[in-house]
Amino acid sequence: MKKYILLALAILFVAVYLFPLYWMYVTALKPSSEIFQFPPTFWPQDPQFDVADVWTRLQMDRFLTNSLIIAVGTSAIIVAVGTGCAYALARVRSVWMDIALFAILMMQVLPSSLMITPIFVAFSQVGLLEYPRLAVILAQAAKSLPLYIVLCRTAFMQVPRELEEAALVDGNSRIGAFFGVAIPLARNGILVTSVLIFLHAFGEYVYSRSLIGERALQPATVGLQSFMGPNTSDWSGVMTYSAIYVTPILIIFVLLQRRIVSGLTAGALK
Amino acid sequence: MVRFWRSLRDGSSFDAVLVWLALGYLIVFSAFPLIYNIVISLQTVDLFSIASLNRPFVGLQNYREVLSQPIAGLVFWNTLQFVVLSIVFQLCIGFGLALFFQQDFPGASYLRGLFLAGWIMPALVIGAVWSWILAGDFGVLNYWLRSLGLIDQNIFWLSDPSVSLYSVIIANIWLGVPFNMILLSVGLAAIPHDVYEAAELDGATAWQRFRTITLPLMRAPLGAVISLGVIFTLQQFDLFAALTQGGPSNASNVAQYWSWQLSFQTYQISYGSVVSVLMIVFVIGVAAIYTRSTRHEQAA
Secondary structure, eight states: OHHHHHHHHHHHHHHHHHHHHHHHHHHHHSOHHHHTOSSOOSSOSSOOOOHHHHHHHTTHHHHHHHHHHHHHHHHHHHHHHHHHHHHHHHHOOSHHHHHHHHHHHHHHTOOHHHHHHHHHHHHHHHTGGGSHHHHHHHHHHHHHHHHHHHHHHHHHHTSOHHHHHHHHHTTOOHHHHIIIIIHHHTHHHHHHHHHHHHHHHHTOOHHHHHHOOSGGGOOHHHHHHHTOOTTOOOHHHHHHHHHHHHHHHHHHHHHHHHHHHHHHHHHHHO | OHHHHHHHHHSHHHHHHHHHHHHHHHIIIIIHHHHHHHHHHTBOOOTTTSSOSOOOBOTTHHHHHHHTSHHHHHHHHHHHHHHHHHHHHHHHHHHHHHHHHHSOOTTHHHHHHHTHHHHHSOHHHHHHHHHHHSOTTTOHHHHHHHHTTSOSSOOOTTTOTTTHHHHHHHHHHHHHHHHHHHHHHHHHHTSOHHHHHHHHHTTOOHHHHIIIIIHHHTHHHHHHHHHHHHHHHHHOOHHHHHHTTTOSTTTTOOHHHHHHHHHHTSOOHHHHHHHHHHHHHHHHHHHHHHHHHHHHHHHO
């Protein structure tokens, strides 16, 4: 009996916590007249699916394409340079590796909003601002790379060393053992971490806002922000926009929830 | 050359190359800007001199000018409030939830995982949703507070200078609770069960068990969560952009947003880098304490 009371309480806590997300969806479904009703309705009386309208009116295709480009580019760079580093840090124990790990941990904590000033000045001097999306990708990759390395390192640490040594004895080179044994066995950890990094870059804001001046190249976060002036009245539009934007993220989260939680907790422990 | 390739294939160079690949990237795009930031903060940089490399050094003059601005005190006080209040509430709520979900009931770990849905959202979208919840006239929060009889008049959360900082704090607490809860759950799960059983046999009450077993054994995880909390709250930018934009009249402005405003809204780039240098030094200090303390744990 006590178990079911606890379960009911737990569901209540989750419901209270997730209310903002629920409220976003409910508002998105309400017609504008119902939005400003007082007292507010907690279930849309006359639900309207104006997804297509908001999609074209707020030019979401362009914004989401840019977000996607930035997220894909960032993840590609990070996976390319970070995976091997995570592997080496997990396998080799030496003072130099400890120093490298410490340096990487230190770079993980730098806040984007404080790093953007020097990045902006440096990028403008080397002409990178001519390619603003590339500039954001490069900066965001530097921001998320340390986290990727730390989380992937724990994935590689769970791969038994003996399997690789066996491959070496069988005549494999180090490169062969890395690609043939270590990566396939750490695949799940790498995949989940990459998804986290991807989602993070998909919601990136500071760098895009500061480095991308041209409206046609801005990602969805900056687009959303520009529709929310201090006198916003189009709350239905803003919430529909948000709902379209985050629904894929929520779906990925629900599918990977168990792995994300265990990946995070393992990364935090070691 | 041949020897290098062989060592790359089979020897120690392989690991070194892998590490340097990532480290090199970080040095170019993280460490270099970090140092460049200090250089900029000592020069006069504005929109006109940004492209030229030949900029006059002015020493610590920028620091004096930034710190003597009347809003500097307000901004640093706000930053302090933002960090302290966010962390206290995130920690208490997160710890409470972690303790609750530690109990044995069906679906506990699944329901606990659902909290991370908030953590994984783009913070700017979360800010948009909260600004609708907190809206003065039609916000659902005001509706609840009124129907519970807690307030007679609507609070204009985002435009009233006396509460605007707290509205950002509320949203930030919401955003930070899941992470705190998950990390503290890990710590709680590591406490051996039989310690509690022994204490229970000795007749210790739940509160006594919490105070004499849980709290002391959770010292290290709590320390980690607090230092990570300081680091993460100082990274928070998107909520300010979505909710109050530092306003009204800087009532909710904090250092990380002020630095950006100086650089990108008024184009006083050297001033922006002064604020950013000061805050980054602080963040790195906290991070160094944190990493050092976790290393001690491992060694012990």
